[in-house]
Amino acid sequence: MDSVVAHIVEQINPNPDAPLFVAIQGPQGSGKSYLSAQLKQRLSQPPYTLNVALLSIDDLYLPHDGLERLANQQPPNSLWAGRGQPGTHDVELGVEILRKLRLRSDNVELPCFDKSLFKGEGDRLPSGVVIDQPVDVVILEGWCVGFYPISSEELALRWDGAWREETARLDLPDFVTKTDLVRVNETLKGYVQLWSYFDTFIQIKPAPVLEFPSKHSIVYKWRLQQEHNMKAANGGRGMSDEAVKAFVDRYIPGYVFFGDIPPPSVTPRWTGRSLRLLIDEERRQLGVETF
Numbered sequence: 001m002d003s004v005v006a007h008i009v010e011q012i013n014p015n016p017d018a019p020l021f022v023a024i025q026g027p028q029g030s031g032k033s034y035l036s037a038q039l040k041q042r043l044s045q046p047p048y049t050l051n052v053a054l055l056s057i058d059d060l061y062l063p064h065d066g067l068e069r070l071a072n073q074q075p076p077n078s079l080w081a082g083r084g085q086p087g088t089h090d091v092e093l094g095v096e097i098l099r100k101l102r103l104r105s106d107n108v109e110l111p112c113f114d115k116s117l118f119k120g121e122g123d124r125l126p127s128g129v130v131i132d133q134p135v136d137v138v139i140l141e142g143w144c145v146g147f148y149p150i151s152s153e154e155l156a157l158r159w160d161g162a163w164r165e166e167t168a169r170l171d172l173p174d175f176v177t178k179t180d181l182v183r184v185n186e187t188l189k190g191y192v193q194l195w196s197y198f199d200t201f202i203q204i205k206p207a208p209v210l211e212f213p214s215k216h217s218i219v220y221k222w223r224l225q226q227e228h229n230m231k232a233a234n235g236g237r238g239m240s241d242e243a244v245k246a247f248v249d250r251y252i253p254g255y256v257f258f259g260d261i262p263p264p265s266v267t268p269r270w271t272g273r274s275l276r277l278l279i280d281e282e283r284r285q286l287g288v289e290t291f
Helices: 002-009 032-044 064-072 091-103 152-160 162-170 178-195 217-234 241-249 252-258
Strands: 020-025 052-056 108-110 129-131 137-142 200-206 275-279 285-290
Touching (some): 002 032, 002 200, 020 032, 032 052, 032 137, 032 200, 091 108, 091 137, 091 178, 152 162, 152 178, 162 217, 162 252, 217 241
Parallel strands (some): 020 137, 020 200, 052 137
Antiparallel strands (some): 275 285
16 A cells, blocks of 8 residues: 555646546456545545545446446347446546546536446436545546457457457356457447546556466455355345356456556556556455556
8 A cells, every 4th residue: 555655646746737647457356446445545634635536437337227228229239238348338427527627627526326226237326426626636446447449350369269268267158249349349449538547557466376267266256255245244135156156257358358457559658657566365465566
């Protein structure tokens, strides 16, 4: 935590005309939301006393009716059957929010998405959180923050190579088509405008666990732990273990096809100004890298 706080503070201009934009990415269950909340708390207190705006990409999901239209469109896309994947977010709203925060003029309302509504399908709440300007630091966190589109040639290579391998390692069902991925890849082109705002990037990356068949296996363990903890606290309401696996299955294509941080064929503006936190199976920090 101290290294991340120091990294952010040293990049803040003493006489800024815009906030510092910080992106935070990590797989489900890795602790990115916890890290983001702790950063906001630390930076808001002395000796820094900064005005920090924190937004999760989950809060940019389309409203429930928009998610329904996306899920029911023809031809259907299995990756858009529920919220989560690129394509299920209101990117235009996100860009408009970041634009207003950069201008540091009028106060900005950050949206809030309630995942408990509509029997767990979720919906955007009528009102959000109003942020007073000027803002010093903007944090956007999410599992797919920083995912860039790839070339059609690279997509085809991964479809025949890495995806086949991960399907076998993780015992994935045959639920996604190459066309589904092509459409998500096309949608990601719109996300590039969101990512273009960010000055620095913080990635939480799990180290490989030798006894696991895949580097993505840890996501299943962490997401299952989250579900068990929630059910223990609420009297048992939540997904079965089988349902959790099916839930995580739908995210794996995103990691395999678009999850390279930094992207192989793009040089984002945060290149050379970013941190990678390496963590173990128990989310203990193993090391810090710059990239």
